[in-house]
Each structure stands twice: as C-alpha cells, then as structure tokens.
Amino acid sequence: MTDITNAPGPRSPHRTTELIAGTLKRRHAKEARLKWIGLGAIGIAFTMLFILIASLVSSGWQAFAQTHISVAVYIDPQEVPAENLPRGGFDDVLAAAMAQMLPDADTDDRATMRSLNGILSNGAQFSLRDQVVANPDLIGQTVTIKVPVSDPFDQLNKGLIDRDTIEQNRRVTDREIAWFDTLKDQGAISKPFNWALFTNADSRFPELAGLKGALVGSFWVLSICFIISFPLGIGSAIYLEEFAPKNKLSDFIEVNINNLAAVPSVVFGLLALAVFIGWFGMPRSAPIVGGLTLALMTMPTIIIATRAALKAVPPSIREAALGVGASKQQVVFHHVLPLAMPGILTGTIIGLAQALGETAPLLLIGMNAFITSAASSPFDSATALPTQIFIWADSPERGFVSRTSAAILVLLGFLMLMNAVAIYLRQKFQRKW
Amino acid sequence: MTFTKVSVSALALMAVSATTAAARDEIRIVGSSTVFPYTQAVAEQFSNNTGAPSPIVESTGTGGGMQIFCGGIGESHPDITGASRAMKPSEFELCQQNGVTEVSEALIGFDGLSLAISRANDFAWDLSLAEIYLALAAQVPVDGEWADNPYTMWNEINPDLPAVEILAYGPPPTSGTRDAFVELAMHAGCEDLPFVQDGGFDGDWVGENCSRMRTDGPFVEAGENDNLIVQRLEADANALGIFGYSFLYENLDKLKGVMIDGIDPSIETIADKSYPVSRPLYFYVKNAHRGVIPNLNEFIEEYMSDDALASDGYLSERGLVALAEDRREALQEAVLNGTAMTAPE
Structure with a gap:
C-alpha cells in the first residue's frame, strides 16, 4: 500500500482544491478590477459625449428662438409710389414707424434714423417690399408686420450682452438699450421659435441665416451618393460573394476594397477635383460632384456590409433553390438577396450617415461657397450641412456662434435619425436560422 | 426589375452630368x-x-x-x-x-490687422513695430550678430513691458492675413531696428531675412479660423492674437486692441493711416x-x-x-x- 499524501505522482484532489482556494481571492480581485476598468471606460466615453452635447446645447439652444418685433407701418404713398414698385423707400417707411413707437427719438437727425432702422433686421425692408408688391393696395394703409430684430438686439434680448460693460465696448449704445427696453415695455418684442433656421437659406445676417440651402444640398448629395453607390456596391458584392472564383485575383480585389474603405476622405476630394471638375468639366460647388465623390467613399462600406449579409444567409437555402432547378441568378435575386436585405440596408444607411457628416472632400470641390438660395437641381451650386457649419464657425458676427452649435445639433439629429432607422430595419426584418 | 432600372438611371445620370457644360x-x-x-x-x-x-x-x-x-x-x-x-x-x-x-x-x-489681448489683462499694451518684430521673428540681432531669437519674456525686449511669456496666436502661411502681417508689421519692424539701419541693408535683404516667424513656441499658428483665436485669448489673458480688424470690432467686449506706436486700432485710425498695420x-x-x-x-x-x-x-x-x-x-x-x-x- 502506498501513502498517497507522500507519493510524488499526481497531485491529490484535496491539494488542488487548496491551491485553487488560495488563488481564488486574487482571481476574483482581478475579475472585479477588469469589470471596473470596463465600467470606467464606458463612464469616460459617456462623460465625453455628455460634455460635447451639453456644450453644444448650452451655446446652441438660444439660436432656436429669434427675437422678433411687431411694427405698425404706415405705407406712405409719398415714399412708396405705386408706379415705382418694386423700388421704393421702404427703409424710410420703417424708420418712420419705429420713430412713432419711440417718441423721444429725433426724427430730423439722419444718424438717429439710421440707428432706429438698425434695430430691425436688414431683411425687414425686403419682406415689407414683397408684401406690398404682392398686394399694391396696401399703399396708403397701415400694416402690422412682425420681423426679426438685428443681431445685436437679439443678443441683448437673450442676455448675451452684458449691460454693465462700458458703452464703447459693446455693440449697442445706452440709448439703443433704452429704446429696446421701451419697445419691450410696449409689448412689441417677442421671442418665438426660430423657423427661419430651417426655412431660410444662408445669409450674411445671423438673424436671417438658415439651413435650408444646406439641408437641400445635403439631400441632393446623399441622393446622388445613394443612387450611384447602392447598385454598384451591391453588384460588386454579389459578384464577389456568389460568382467570383476563389483565386489570387479575387483575394487581391478583396484586400483592395478593404483598403479603399480606409482611405482618408480628403484624398477622394482631391481625386474629384482633378477628375470630375478638372477633366470632365463638371460645375464647381455642385451637389452632383459632391454626390459622386461621396459615392466613391461609401461604396466600399456598402460592399463590405453586403458581403457580410450575403455570407450570413445559410448555404442550405442556396442549395435547396439550386436543388429544385433555379438558376444561379434566380437563387440570388429570389432567395439570397431578399434575406440579406436588412443587413445590406443597415450597412448602406450607416455608410450614408458617414457621408452626411463628411466635410473635407466637399471643401475641396467648393461646396463651402456662400449661396443665398437653395439648389433646385443637383447641378446648381449648394452647400451641405457640415460645410455650412464650417462657414458659420468662421464668421465674425456674434450671432453665428450659437447658430453654429444649433446647426451641429441639427446635423447630429439627422445622424441619430438615420441610425435609428438602421436599427429599426435590422430589428424588424432580421431572421434567425 | 427595379434594381436594373435604378442602375441604368444611375449610369444615365453620370453620362448626362459628364457632358453638361455648366x-x-x-x-x-x-x-x-x-x-x-x-x-x-x-x-x-x-x-x-x-x-x-x-x-x-x-x-x-x-x-x-x-x-x-x-x-x-x-x-x-x-x-x-x-x-x-x-x-x-x-x-x-x-x-x-x-x-x-x-x-x-x-x-x-x-482692413486693419489688429493685435488684440483679453480685457482681463490689465496692462496698457503699447508696442512699437520693432518690439513686435523682436518678439515674433525667427531671427533677430543678438549682440551685434544676426542670430536665432533668444527672447521668451516681454520684459527682455523692453523693461517697461510686463514680465510675462511671449505668446501670440496668428494665421498660417496660407493666409493672406499672414502675408500682410509679415509685410506690414514684420518688415517694417525689422527696418526700424538699429542693427538693420546701421548695417545699411536694403529691402531685398529685409525681405530675405525678416520674413520668417519664429517656430520655437511663442508664435502659434492657430489655423484660418479667427473665432478660435478669439476663444483662446479669452482663455489665456496673457496671449496676443493677430487677426483682421473686423474680428476685434465684433468682440470689443472681450478683447482690447494692442496699441502700435501709441495708436489704438479703430475705424478712424485705420482710415487716416495713422495706425500702421493696415492693408x-x-x-x-x-x-x-x-x-x-x-x-x-x-x-x-x-x-x-x-x-x-x-x-x-x-x-x-x-x-x-x-x-x-x-x-x-x-x-x-x-x-x-x-x-x-x-x-x-
């Protein structure tokens, strides 16, 4: 009989348990540490995201409201003769209306009248003109119009101008502040939601500037990008996944598609500048060029997503279809592609969301121009959301600081919407085998 | 099949766009x-x-x-x-x-090129062009020799200036503002130096030797975005910023202009050319x-x-x-x- 405990040979079960018990505490501690590090990483990521969103909201929320003023304007037939329309002294008519609301203003002084007019946005005279041109009977009558106030007064009303700074150091004088307070007491000032942010195109004047041009431009760019990259991307993926022989050439193509997905976007911009604009002679700043450029960028993403989705369709489905006599084309279009569609759409939407936020290639092809009207076709000049943010971020007027943040929030909103659609599609149409 | 239609129309669109002369x-x-x-x-x-x-x-x-x-x-x-x-x-x-x-x-x-500093800075800044040159140029006269810029503090250039580190944010070389600053401030400041005046150097020499901004830290290229420079000046009360006058004009509540040879940048002084750095x-x-x-x-x-x-x-x-x-x-x-x-x- 051998003494088990003393024998060299295999370890006794008892000793192993002891060994395990001895290290157990340390292993548990390691596990807890890993868990906490992971949680910490998530915490840091969320804090960053929170800081980003919070800083955008804190500087951008003010731009979603715009100070307006209601003015009762007497359209003096002497200043605005019907036969001269659309030309006429609309600014003088407005200044007179302002003077009436502010009795202490000296109406004979040109400088006073100018600063009275300065309370109103520069767009006021044009919106009044458009009203009168549309309805010339208004001449000789008094109409009440509600127009934006100019940017310094908007800032004042939003509390962004410190009234305690020395007069020379702020954009509004003491006298103008007094006027504004009088108008406020009269109830002429209101601060409704800033619809102009979505219905106006770009402007030099922050109170008139909006995102319509950029939204329309982004729409055209993304449409072109989708029309080009979606069929081409799916076509290449189907060939590579279903038809291509497995050889060196198809490996080479696959590696290069993956490389293409990693090429910095500015390179595509330079390519577009040289090829589309330089060689093909397409117009600068046009969404068609932007769309083509972004299509080049989005295509690899779509190809990769589509191939992954096609791979996920079980081979049994293909074999069953082939077994009942379907041709390869029928197998792909009748069975594999419909089943892979949710994955393809998710990949496509994520690719398009990436394209929506892309700035560098658009800067190179001149989509950062100043354009005061929305594009009516992909061949017109336009900006896109990210380039509009770029332009506003570089503008000296104070009102553009909050508008830049507001535009970023709008862009983020669209990105979240697109990602939500992708998630919804995946959830709704996903099949489990 | 819709798929084919989409592809065909996409190709057609490409073909059209390629031939459309704008x-x-x-x-x-x-x-x-x-x-x-x-x-x-x-x-x-x-x-x-x-x-x-x-x-x-x-x-x-x-x-x-x-x-x-x-x-x-x-x-x-x-x-x-x-x-x-x-x-x-x-x-x-x-x-x-x-x-x-x-x-x-x-x-x-x-357009005036302004040097500006945060209002949080109490010192009444008044620089001569030569002082600006000595603070920001790559090469300056040191003990009678043309050498790399040794100055790191403003009071090393002029004892009347505060003892703070030289730090200026300015535009990158691709900017027209930078070209103008080099030509109007740096070249003029260089020509004012006793070393250059006594040495009998001509305009070509100045253009060749006085055009480089220093790259050892005190001059920071802040990119084309002037609003960014404004924000940095707010964050650091001792930093100077170089940008077009319109940005100073819009931010006069936060920033003040640095006087040059005793002249404050303003519409009047730029128009009558008494403010020397205008283009x-x-x-x-x-x-x-x-x-x-x-x-x-x-x-x-x-x-x-x-x-x-x-x-x-x-x-x-x-x-x-x-x-x-x-x-x-x-x-x-x-x-x-x-x-x-x-x-x-």
Whole structure:
C-alpha cells in the first residue's frame, strides 16, 4: 500500500482544491478590477459625449428662438409710389414707424434714423417690399408686420450682452438699450421659435441665416451618393460573394476594397477635383460632384456590409433553390438577396450617415461657397450641412456662434435619425436560422 | 426589375452630368477670406434689390483665388476674385498666358490687422513695430550678430513691458492675413531696428531675412479660423492674437486692441493711416465676362455704389475702412468703364 499524501505522482484532489482556494481571492480581485476598468471606460466615453452635447446645447439652444418685433407701418404713398414698385423707400417707411413707437427719438437727425432702422433686421425692408408688391393696395394703409430684430438686439434680448460693460465696448449704445427696453415695455418684442433656421437659406445676417440651402444640398448629395453607390456596391458584392472564383485575383480585389474603405476622405476630394471638375468639366460647388465623390467613399462600406449579409444567409437555402432547378441568378435575386436585405440596408444607411457628416472632400470641390438660395437641381451650386457649419464657425458676427452649435445639433439629429432607422430595419426584418 | 432600372438611371445620370457644360446664370466669385464677408454683403444686397440669382461666393484665400481666376476665360471660370493684397506680377503673367488679358482692378478699402489681448489683462499694451518684430521673428540681432531669437519674456525686449511669456496666436502661411502681417508689421519692424539701419541693408535683404516667424513656441499658428483665436485669448489673458480688424470690432467686449506706436486700432485710425498695420483690399474682374455673364455689370455697379462703399455705407458697418471720397469717385469711374489694369511692378 502506498501513502498517497507522500507519493510524488499526481497531485491529490484535496491539494488542488487548496491551491485553487488560495488563488481564488486574487482571481476574483482581478475579475472585479477588469469589470471596473470596463465600467470606467464606458463612464469616460459617456462623460465625453455628455460634455460635447451639453456644450453644444448650452451655446446652441438660444439660436432656436429669434427675437422678433411687431411694427405698425404706415405705407406712405409719398415714399412708396405705386408706379415705382418694386423700388421704393421702404427703409424710410420703417424708420418712420419705429420713430412713432419711440417718441423721444429725433426724427430730423439722419444718424438717429439710421440707428432706429438698425434695430430691425436688414431683411425687414425686403419682406415689407414683397408684401406690398404682392398686394399694391396696401399703399396708403397701415400694416402690422412682425420681423426679426438685428443681431445685436437679439443678443441683448437673450442676455448675451452684458449691460454693465462700458458703452464703447459693446455693440449697442445706452440709448439703443433704452429704446429696446421701451419697445419691450410696449409689448412689441417677442421671442418665438426660430423657423427661419430651417426655412431660410444662408445669409450674411445671423438673424436671417438658415439651413435650408444646406439641408437641400445635403439631400441632393446623399441622393446622388445613394443612387450611384447602392447598385454598384451591391453588384460588386454579389459578384464577389456568389460568382467570383476563389483565386489570387479575387483575394487581391478583396484586400483592395478593404483598403479603399480606409482611405482618408480628403484624398477622394482631391481625386474629384482633378477628375470630375478638372477633366470632365463638371460645375464647381455642385451637389452632383459632391454626390459622386461621396459615392466613391461609401461604396466600399456598402460592399463590405453586403458581403457580410450575403455570407450570413445559410448555404442550405442556396442549395435547396439550386436543388429544385433555379438558376444561379434566380437563387440570388429570389432567395439570397431578399434575406440579406436588412443587413445590406443597415450597412448602406450607416455608410450614408458617414457621408452626411463628411466635410473635407466637399471643401475641396467648393461646396463651402456662400449661396443665398437653395439648389433646385443637383447641378446648381449648394452647400451641405457640415460645410455650412464650417462657414458659420468662421464668421465674425456674434450671432453665428450659437447658430453654429444649433446647426451641429441639427446635423447630429439627422445622424441619430438615420441610425435609428438602421436599427429599426435590422430589428424588424432580421431572421434567425 | 427595379434594381436594373435604378442602375441604368444611375449610369444615365453620370453620362448626362459628364457632358453638361455648366450653362450658368449666376456670377461666380472666389478669393480672399478677408474680402469674403464684404463680397457676401454686396451679393446679398444685390440679390435682394434686383431679384437676380445671388452670386456664388467662395472663400479660397487670395493666392488660391488668383490661381482659379487666372485659369482662363469662359463659363467654367470665375468672374471675380477678391484679394487682400495687389495682384503679383507672377499672377498677372499667369492670367495673360491663359488669355485673361483684360482685368479691372478695384481697390475697395482698407482692413486693419489688429493685435488684440483679453480685457482681463490689465496692462496698457503699447508696442512699437520693432518690439513686435523682436518678439515674433525667427531671427533677430543678438549682440551685434544676426542670430536665432533668444527672447521668451516681454520684459527682455523692453523693461517697461510686463514680465510675462511671449505668446501670440496668428494665421498660417496660407493666409493672406499672414502675408500682410509679415509685410506690414514684420518688415517694417525689422527696418526700424538699429542693427538693420546701421548695417545699411536694403529691402531685398529685409525681405530675405525678416520674413520668417519664429517656430520655437511663442508664435502659434492657430489655423484660418479667427473665432478660435478669439476663444483662446479669452482663455489665456496673457496671449496676443493677430487677426483682421473686423474680428476685434465684433468682440470689443472681450478683447482690447494692442496699441502700435501709441495708436489704438479703430475705424478712424485705420482710415487716416495713422495706425500702421493696415492693408488694401481689392477685387479683380474679367472684362471679357462683362455683358456675357448675366447681371455681372449690375453686380459691379452695386459693389461700386455709394451705398456700399461710402464711409457710411453698409460695408463700413461690417468693418471695412472706406476710401476717401475723391479716390472713391476715381475708382468708381475706372471700374465702371472697364479700364484694364496694367502689369504690376
């Protein structure tokens, strides 16, 4: 009989348990540490995201409201003769209306009248003109119009101008502040939601500037990008996944598609500048060029997503279809592609969301121009959301600081919407085998 | 099958777009980012007044604008370029080579380059151009030798200045603002140095040796975004910023201008040239495009109108320093009549 405990040979079960018990505490501690590090990483990521969103909201929320003023304007037939329309002294008519609301203003002084007019946005005279041109009977009558106030007064009303700074150091004088307070007491000032942010195109004047041009431009760019990259991307993926022989050439193509997905976007911009604009002679700043450029960028993403989705369709489905006599084309279009569609759409939407936020290639092809009207076709000049943010971020007027943040929030909103659609599609149409 | 249809229409669209020669009915403008806001203002006013399509204004920088502008004649080339300096002989040459022979030059006004500092800084900053040069240049005279810049504190340059580290944010070399700053402040400051004056060096020597900004830390290139410089100045009360006067004008509640030789930057001092660092702003227009591109003549009339250019015009409200009246009238006449410029020296 051998003494088990003393024998060299295999370890006794008892000793192993002891060994395990001895290290157990340390292993548990390691596990807890890993868990906490992971949680910490998530915490840091969320804090960053929170800081980003919070800083955008804190500087951008003010731009979603715009100070307006209601003015009762007497359209003096002497200043605005019907036969001269659309030309006429609309600014003088407005200044007179302002003077009436502010009795202490000296109406004979040109400088006073100018600063009275300065309370109103520069767009006021044009919106009044458009009203009168549309309805010339208004001449000789008094109409009440509600127009934006100019940017310094908007800032004042939003509390962004410190009234305690020395007069020379702020954009509004003491006298103008007094006027504004009088108008406020009269109830002429209101601060409704800033619809102009979505219905106006770009402007030099922050109170008139909006995102319509950029939204329309982004729409055209993304449409072109989708029309080009979606069929081409799916076509290449189907060939590579279903038809291509497995050889060196198809490996080479696959590696290069993956490389293409990693090429910095500015390179595509330079390519577009040289090829589309330089060689093909397409117009600068046009969404068609932007769309083509972004299509080049989005295509690899779509190809990769589509191939992954096609791979996920079980081979049994293909074999069953082939077994009942379907041709390869029928197998792909009748069975594999419909089943892979949710994955393809998710990949496509994520690719398009990436394209929506892309700035560098658009800067190179001149989509950062100043354009005061929305594009009516992909061949017109336009900006896109990210380039509009770029332009506003570089503008000296104070009102553009909050508008830049507001535009970023709008862009983020669209990105979240697109990602939500992708998630919804995946959830709704996903099949489990 | 819809799939095929989509593919075919996509290809068709590509084919169409490739062959469409851009028949355009709007004016295209490129050029300096400093002239950009003024051109924008005129473009918007013009479009509001006449109902014509608004000109497309693109900010490409002065040099980039000249390259595109001088690319040729025809609808695919821009009609106007803005510049924060006069056209260089090499650019004039390029224009001539590409058939852009008749160009009108319009000097629209002046822009001050301001040095600014946060209002949180209590010191009354007043620098001479020579002090600015000594603080920011790559090479300065040290003990009678031309050597790398050793200064790190302002009081090493002038004992009356505070004992704080030299730190200035400024534009990158691609910017017209930088070109102007080097030419107007650095070269002038360099010429004021006793070393240069006594040494009998000429303008070529100054251009060769006094053009480089230091790269060892005190001068920081802050990119083209001037609002970013404004934010950095707010964060650091001892930092100076270099940018166009319009940015100082918009931010006077946060920033104050640094006096140069005792002169505060303001519309008045820039206009009467007593503030030494101011530069002319130009635009250039192709005469061959006049009467061909719709509305181009009307746009130039708007740009040249008293409403825009006069000292109480709407461009002045944006920070442009207007020309004196007699000069303005001569300019209006020359530009409206399409007088072509001669080769610059």
